[in-house]
Amino acid sequence: MNIGLLLFIPSRAVENRILTAVVEAGFEITQAQARVLMRVGPDGTRLTELAEAAQVTKQTAGFLVDQLEKAGYVERVPDPSDGRARLVRVTDKAQEAVPVANAEMARIEAEWEQHIGKRRMAQLREALDMLGEITDPYR
Amino acid sequence: MNIGLLLFIPSRAVENRILTAVVEAGFEITQAQARVLMRVGPDGTRLTELAEAAQVTKQTAGFLVDQLEKAGYVERVPDPSDGRARLVRVTDKAQEAVPVANAEMARIEAEWEQHIGKRRMAQLREALDMLGEITDPYR
DNA sequence: TTGTTCTAGTCAGATTCTCTGATTAAAGTA
DNA sequence: TACTTTAATCAGAGAATCTGACTAGAACAA
CATH class of the missing domain: 1.10.10.10 (Winged helix-like DNA-binding domain superfamily/Winged helix DNA-binding domain)
Structure with missing residues (x-):
């Protein structure tokens, strides 16, 4: 399976979950x-x-x-x-959404770590961070 | 930096590059x-x-x-x-675009491997593949 | 100082993508 | 057979995105 799709799927999953959490907390x-x-x-x-x-x-x-x-x-x-x-x-209004998003993000990371293990999670983060250096047009 | 964004950036980069390659090869x-x-x-x-x-x-x-x-x-x-x-x-017409996309994908992977190393690339792929198990609604 | 060129942002208009809700036709089931 | 579910489409609307043209301020060179 190509790595683009492999990256896209969890990326989309994170987006969806955080957005859902924030919207459910009342932020439109x-x-x-x-x-x-x-x-x-x-x-x-x-x-x-x-x-x-x-x-x-x-x-x-x-x-x-x-x-x-x-x-x-x-x-x-x-x-x-x-x-x-x-x-x-x-x-300030938007700032109030930050903890909601962070909490959901933490939940997701915990679930992922549960599934793939602490070591692989750290490796994933390291690899992605390095890839950002050559793929992030903003960095 | 949050892992959602960390995933999103290279994912978007892959999409963009492959699409560009395919479009430049004449596929609209x-x-x-x-x-x-x-x-x-x-x-x-x-x-x-x-x-x-x-x-x-x-x-x-x-x-x-x-x-x-x-x-x-x-x-x-x-x-x-x-x-x-x-x-x-x-x-058949669409099939002709497959080698174009594959070639660009191979180029991207080579560049990435160059930047982060073979080992980390393999680790990345392994971690993403496992994450797919819990984040891919299709799998 | 005065043009010229560049940059930040906006306006106008069109296209593309996406959704909700309702509908049709074929399967499956009691 | 009658009811329910499923695959796909139709109709209509809203959201996100783009290209091209424009305005106002900044930067710079003569």
């Missing part, structure tokens, strides 16, 4: 919105950077940030260092 | 179509199965198969064992 958010939201840094991130990180066009990122803003999960503030730019920042 | 196909096409078995697969495998609704799978059929990459034939069902089958 979609997968696409979450993918952008996840990339907003602690001091705010420019739209262009978000677009690159999420691997979508600026237009798409803008569209998703619009929705996140309407829903109150992010806010746009002027970038003091550049009059053209604005920083997208996570609001 | 989209990512969503490819995800369905990839799951069609050698003797044909029912729409419902494809939908499950690709984790989309039957309607979505049907929509994508319609497009693949129009483009000549698959055909629908009656299922001899069930009058309600039809089997989606890959055509």
Whole structure:
């Protein structure tokens, strides 16, 4: 079985489970919105950077940030260092979803570790982290 | 960094590269179509199965198969064992894309192995394969 | 200083992907 | 036969994504 599909399946599983957990906790958010939201840094991130990180066009990122803003999960503030730019920042409301997502992530990792063992889990993480160096356009 | 994102990044990279290679070889196909096409078995697969495998609704799978059929990459034939069902089958035209995809996949694997080493690559594959057992809804 | 070029973001419009709900036809079952 | 389930499709809508064109501010070179 090809390694692309092999990577895709658990990746999709994580996405689905975390999104489900967050939505069930009362946060109305979609997968696409979450993918952008996840990339907003602690001091705010420019739209262009978000677009690159999420691997979508600026237009798409803008569209998703619009929705996140309407829903109150992010806010746009002027970038003091550049009059053209604005920083997208996570609001307190969105911060409240973080522990929910983290808890589900921890549950998933525990299940996986249970299934494949601590050693393999560590190896997996190491290999993926290194692959990120050559496959993450944001890194 | 969370393992979902860690999985997502190289998975997306593989998808993008293979799709690009196939499209550049003259096959007009989209990512969503490819995800369905990839799951069609050698003797044909029912729409419902494809939908499950690709984790989309039957309607979505049907929509994508319609497009693949129009483009000549698959055909629908009656299922001899069930009058309600039809089997989606890959055509010769689509078969021609297989070596292109395989070649690109081999290139990617070679690059990755170069970067993380043979041992880690084998460990990665083993861990992912096992994770598939608990995360692949189709398996 | 003044053009020219580049960059950040938005607007407009279209396409693609995906879903929910209802429907048809064939199987399976009591 | 009548009821239930299953495979697939139809209809309609919403979400996500793209390409191309535009505006305003920044950077830079002459």
